[in-house]
Amino acid sequence: MTQGDYRTGAIEVAPGAYAFIQAGGATDAGFLVEEEGVVIIDTLMTPALAERLLAEARRVTDKPVRYVVNTHWHGDHLFGNALMPEAPIVAHDTCREDLATEWDTHRAFLRDLYPAIYEEWRDLPQTPPNLTFSDTLTLHLGERPVELRFFGRAHTRGDIAVYLPTEGVLFAGDLSFHQYIPNARDGFPLAWADAAERAAQVECDVVVPGHGPLGTRADMDEMRECLLRITEQGERSFAEGRSEEEAVASLDLGPFAGWGRQEDRLPPLMSRLYRELRGEFAE
Numbered sequence: 001m002t003q004g005d006y007r008t009g010a011i012e013v014a015p016g017a018y019a020f021i022q023a024g025g026a027t028d029a030g031f032l033v034e035e036e037g038v039v040i041i042d043t044l045m046t047p048a049l050a051e052r053l054l055a056e057a058r059r060v061t062d063k064p065v066r067y068v069v070n071t072h073w074h075g076d077h078l079f080g081n082a083l084m085p086e087a088p089i090v091a092h093d094t095c096r097e098d099l100a101t102e103w104d105t106h107r108a109f110l111r112d113l114y115p116a117i118y119e120e121w122r123d124l125p126q127t128p129p130n131l132t133f134s135d136t137l138t139l140h141l142g143e144r145p146v147e148l149r150f151f152g153r154a155h156t157r158g159d160i161a162v163y164l165p166t167e168g169v170l171f172a173g174d175l176s177f178h179q180y181i182p183n184a185r186d187g188f189p190l191a192w193a194d195a196a197e198r199a200a201q202v203e204c205d206v207v208v209p210g211h212g213p214l215g216t217r218a219d220m221d222e223m224r225e226c227l228l229r230i231t232e233q234g235e236r237s238f239a240e241g242r243s244e245e246e247a248v249a250s251l252d253l254g255p256f257a258g259w260g261r262q263e264d265r266l267p268p269l270m271s272r273l274y275r276e277l278r279g280e281f282a283e
Contacts, residue, residue, distance in 0.1 A: 006213035010056040014167035019208040025180040027076040031057045035142030037066030041171050043080030046120040050080030071173025072156045073099040081127035091129035094158030152195035153188040170204040176220045178212030180260045184269040189231045196224040226256040234273045244270045
């Protein structure tokens with residue numbers, strides 16, 4: 001399988017559990033059809049995408065949306081909150097805090113990154129989570145428990161995953177990138193590797209990533225190996241007094257040399273790693 005050469009759209013990964021996979025490493029999402037209603041997992045960035053996600057859910061059920069889950073605070077995963085039916089929006093405690101603090105600067109960053117679609121979402125109001133937790137939270141909408149879990153700082157300081165223990169399915173959000181260099185612009189590369197290891201220890205046969213193709217626990221392990229390969233070389237460069245630019249230039253990605261988004265993601269990843277190594281991020 002090559003980048004972009006993978007199945008996209010709404011994919012049923014377990015009875016009533018659907019991954020919503022986009023091409024080219026764009027943001028993934030999902031939804032669960034439970035006995036008492038629907039759980040939306042991330043709401044995407046533009047009105048068109050949010051409506052498409054809702055349309056896929058309505059295609060399989062007429063049950064109401066009971067909960068919306070935000071795996072973290074980045075706009076490509078939650079600007080669509082404003083388009084969702086009225087329901088509790090669930091996230092980690094820090095997701096709400098970071099969304100409020102970073103709203104203006106993050107919108108400016110996404111505007112510059114995706115100028116062609118800025119007009120589509122520029123007027124969407126900030127719609128933050130209104131039900132937050134710090135460690136774990138279980139939703140009960142029928143016989144199947146829907147577990148929301150925090151594994152530690154990773155892509156942001158408040159990434160959560162949605163786990164179906166009876167089905168062996170993990171909606172990992174941006175804890176896991178498949179076939180694309182992990183985005184650590186707001187991340188904690190060293191801590192992320194540990195969080196990904198903890199997440200991969202749950203019993204799961206299916207992993208829905210935040211970006212890239214549908215995968216398995218092996219794909220999450222592979223992403224962690226990629227992250228470790230980068231951080232280990234970065235730590236050596238840091239110890240040898242090399243600059244961040246020199247550290248990036250000297251990277252040997254080995255089996256991950258074909259992974260996408262290297263040019264824009266490796267420099268900020270190395271920058272965050274150097275800050276982490278300097279002890280700039282308090283617990």
